[in-house]
Amino acid sequence: MPDLVDTLVNERPSALQTSFLAHKLVAHRNVHDADARHLDTILRRNQRTVEPGTPLMELGSPHSEIHIILEGWALRRKIMPGGASQIVALHLPGDICEFNAVLGTASDTETIAVDRVRAGTISARALNELATHxxxxxxxxxxxxxxxxxxxxxxxxxxxxxAASRMAHLLCELELRLDLMGASQTQRGGGRLFACPLTQMHLGNAAAMSVEHANRTLAQLRRQFGLVARNGQIEIGDLPALQAFCGFDGSYIALETNNRALAMAHN
Amino acid sequence: MPDLVDTLVNERPSALQTSFLAHKLVAHRNVHDADARHLDTILRRNQRTVEPGTPLMELGSPHSEIHIILEGWALRRKIMPGGASQIVALHLPGDICEFNAVLGTASDTETIAVDRVRAGTISARALNELATHxxxxxxxxxxxxxxxxxxxxxxxxxxxxxAASRMAHLLCELELRLDLMGASQTQRGGGRLFACPLTQMHLGNAAAMSVEHANRTLAQLRRQFGLVARNGQIEIGDLPALQAFCGFDGSYIALETNNRALAMAHN
DNA sequence: CGTTATGTTGAGCTCCCTCAAGGTTGGTGG
DNA sequence: CCACCAACCTTGAGGGAGCTCAACATAACG
Incomplete structure (x- = not known):
């Protein structure tokens, strides 16, 4: 089993050749190969690596560039009055971080790397120059x-x-978003497998429940839908059932993308 | 008391002369008077009226124009799997509705007028032409x-x-947003008064609680902070205390606006 | 002046939080 | 290779915030 897993996971587009974002734009956003390659060129030119738990973007400091995650996961969080922190967004490989930064405003949130993140940078000026594409x-x-x-x-x-629906919905969303990037793989038996560095603490926080309840909830989903989370990987045994359980409808992510392709991928 | 109330409320900029949005952009977003007048001209040119409970924007239909509310309130809601509906945003006078429409994508939500709404329309093309401003x-x-x-x-x-903090936070936010538009007035005794057509059902739904609990929560806030909701108007007796109670920090709305003005307004 | 929407209050129940105590895993250094 | 430590995961018990159901009061409205 681990052999097959590794094989499949390694089949995702190498970040050095085609970035996750480029894959998604071509496959689901009607972008031409040439444009995608142009984007990758820009991203490859200006990269940085951020260590786990370290900020990609700090709170309050204005930026004039956006970051695109080439590898690794980041979370966007808000510090609450009591001192608690709340995850308000998750950034997966291929995601754009803090798009609002193009206006140079101070951010109300901070973005932290979950595992080691490699990110490409696009300055506001370079972004404007993309008007030619x-x-x-x-x-x-x-x-x-x-x-x-x-x-x-x-x-x-x-x-x-x-709680169960919330967690299920979160997992379905992550699966779909990764799938659009080509980073979710079908397993023997129809299950879906993807890498996910989040701990139960992260998942619980993002789904607005305590760690303990996140644990119990994940256990329930494991029993009902064959959900397995181990070694930084998540496998969803019966994705359609999980989607039905929480009423998941991915069109809020897919937007106008040619829905035929999306429907086929999840037929 | 009602006389004073009416007097103060009627002192807000007349929507026919200076729109709420123009007021906010000039007072808090560093926009020149001339630019604001230009915006108002566009808005006045293309107006529509939407009856209470009627959609400003329907679900799923792609648009290529944005709407700016000149008068009245609207809510943006999502229909949930079970058939329930969830308010995900409130649009006040001066707010821009469904900015994402500029890309012409289908919307995941629908926007409904709460009371009678008068809205100005800006086409995507007119929006592009604003690049000269x-x-x-x-x-x-x-x-x-x-x-x-x-x-x-x-x-x-x-x-x-x-629940109490959530409701309090929602009220503080509405007050600040209206204040930026010049639509929240200081009362004798320091309380703040503004028009609000929302029912307890709306407030409860937006703050994620049942109507009954919204009622109990509002009663508690009335006792503790002199909150009065009557006749489509809300008065917050002790706004600073209410803000402290829920840890409200309005900088997430004010953004880069010259914070001095904001601090003064709420000193 | 009935009719409908909205506001108000009560009682019971349940989902989930909190606190507490292990268990398991992976990394680190002796 | 093993001891240790620090995250992380797991399970249990008790309590409380808020939901549901049900009734009624009040206000808006033709």
Missing amino acids: PRLSRALWLEAMASGSIQRQWFANIACAN | PRLSRALWLEAMASGSIQRQWFANIACAN
């Missing part, structure tokens, strides 16, 4: 809109659903 | 960023706080 430019704005859409969905989710 | 254009994007910031704050709020 209208489809690409539009696709990047689409990503920004999608992240707003995700934010609304997170809100509605924890406002309405119980 | 860089400060204005930038200010509009700032508004879009602020609404994202509010969305994150809402999430963190209901994820972390108890």
